[in-house]
Amino acid sequence: MERHATIADVAALAGVSVGTASKALNGRGSLREETRMRVREAARQLSFEANAGARSLHSGRTYTVGMITTDTIGRFSIPVLMGAEDALGAGEMSVFLCDGRDDPIREQYYVKTLLSRRVDGMIVTGRRTEARAPIGANLPVPVVYAFISSADPGDCSVVPDEAGGARKAVEHLLAVGRTRIAHITGPEHHNSARVRAAAATERLAEDGLSLVAPPLFGGWSEVWGRQAVGILLAGRTEFDAVFCGSDQIARGVCDALRAAGRRVPQDVALIGFDNWDVMTEACQPPLTSIDLDLEGLGRSAAQMLLAAINGSPSPGRHAHPCRLVVRESTVRESTTVLLP
Amino acid sequence: MERHATIADVAALAGVSVGTASKALNGRGSLREETRMRVREAARQLSFEANAGARSLHSGRTYTVGMITTDTIGRFSIPVLMGAEDALGAGEMSVFLCDGRDDPIREQYYVKTLLSRRVDGMIVTGRRTEARAPIGANLPVPVVYAFISSADPGDCSVVPDEAGGARKAVEHLLAVGRTRIAHITGPEHHNSARVRAAAATERLAEDGLSLVAPPLFGGWSEVWGRQAVGILLAGRTEFDAVFCGSDQIARGVCDALRAAGRRVPQDVALIGFDNWDVMTEACQPPLTSIDLDLEGLGRSAAQMLLAAINGSPSPGRHAHPCRLVVRESTVRESTTVLLP
């Protein structure tokens, strides 16, 4: 295990001063081409990599951003994280990852750590779309909230347009000729469940319609989806479509409907939410769903952060549009189609 | 947005020299308690956080490790990552995350980036358990491979004991009285599929038994699980248990068996692999599975890295044991039981 070479080692090997070596390596100043090459060769030979910490003492920048997940890293934070990593990587920035584990103490510890490492900015993300307390007041670096949002309306937050997504779901069901729509979703204390239910109701009202029954709030799981169908069938309500708050619920609904002898989509059109491949593909038939475009959201958040770092912040709450992805649970024989 | 305060600012505000301020803040040297408090108070007032980069110029350490995923971050790398983050966090270390995206160029770029940032060590992980080319030769910092392994047997790799896991699965089926066991698994070109199939076969042979049919290689999906049951039923082979290479396959198998009128577990005992909650919980009945303990694996890898950083490397390949998790797909009416 070799030691790290310093620029002094390189200079010595090339027979020049450190100042010259620095210029040669960074393409500054005016040097003889021959000298430049000699230094470059020495650096290569020693596997020299400039010490970023020392370097940032001058530039004041670290080309690093911190990413804090408030709760545990999971299915929702990953795509956000990847999208952000993508956009930041293009800007030659690295990402520090910090897993908050729903622990405010841990979170504050990480904020301090990131600040001491002089990150150029921070992205805060999490599993729920609920607004949360700002991660700190008057921080010396810009912060962007992605997926979750900050309770301070002056902070920059990028959130999925869940209401818009729910409206798209309803519009699609209407477009394929369904009017007797039921809604099965997650726990009422989840912001997402409430927002989506409200938006669906509202969109139906615009066409003079309403849900065939009040929204069924429960859990986000397949098990709940199956139970909910039981409840729906036990009531005498007729329905020709079900809009579900998650793909897992939809999958459960689908299985239960089939077990009860109802065909999807002929008798009942079915649409989920999240566009989670594991569920949409395994569902019989494949499931139409609403995609949150989390990767795009993460990318967008990162771009706003980069802009803020460069002096052009985008304060406020930014809604990132959802996408409808049509599959056979709403339209027979369709090949998969993406609509904007 | 305030600027970062320097220790000079703190010293000035407290009316002492920077040297004294440094000692006060780090608890070194001998200072009057009053002075120490005065400096601390000044630091607090200015929200001073020592510049980690400048600090590491002296210590030579950054208290940072880099984590590179060879392929994209996903369901398998997350728990590894979290386990590692856990163990490293306890050692006051931060994690740099780099997403390799299966691109060797990208990967090498990240290795350089991490080295220039003077990480104290690196963890390399990925989605497949296959051995991969070392990430670099003769690097100046220790490297541990987690989940995946390095092709160089001298490198430190921590991998799940998949063969042991497959043996546990078979032993459990034998323990609940099944002897006519089928095996449905992923693509044959996947190392995991081959290893698990071979180990299952071998374990049966130790009891003078064999699989009722050659392993059915296909995909890792539910769809393939359902298809495979069709194949199995079309042949005239009798079977009283199915060991599946993944939980998704098992879930598909379960659905198809039920559709064919076979009861799980009465007619056919069913066991999966991965212990992925989404599948094991939604399966009817809940699915017995083999848990790779990826979080423990990540933790273990991180501990080895910490040890290596402190001068005690653990070269070679280390197998991390799998755990059997019993649910109702193999045992009726059981509450969930964990076996070692």
Next chain:
DNA sequence: ATGAAAGCGCTAACAG
């Protein structure tokens, strides 16, 4: 075109 020297923020000797 090149070298010498100052300084980024911090710590650690060494004086006083």
Next chain:
DNA sequence: CTGTTAGCGCTTTCAT
């Protein structure tokens, strides 16, 4: 007990 000084690795004037 406290201040001064040197130096970590690098960049950037300013001389030469």
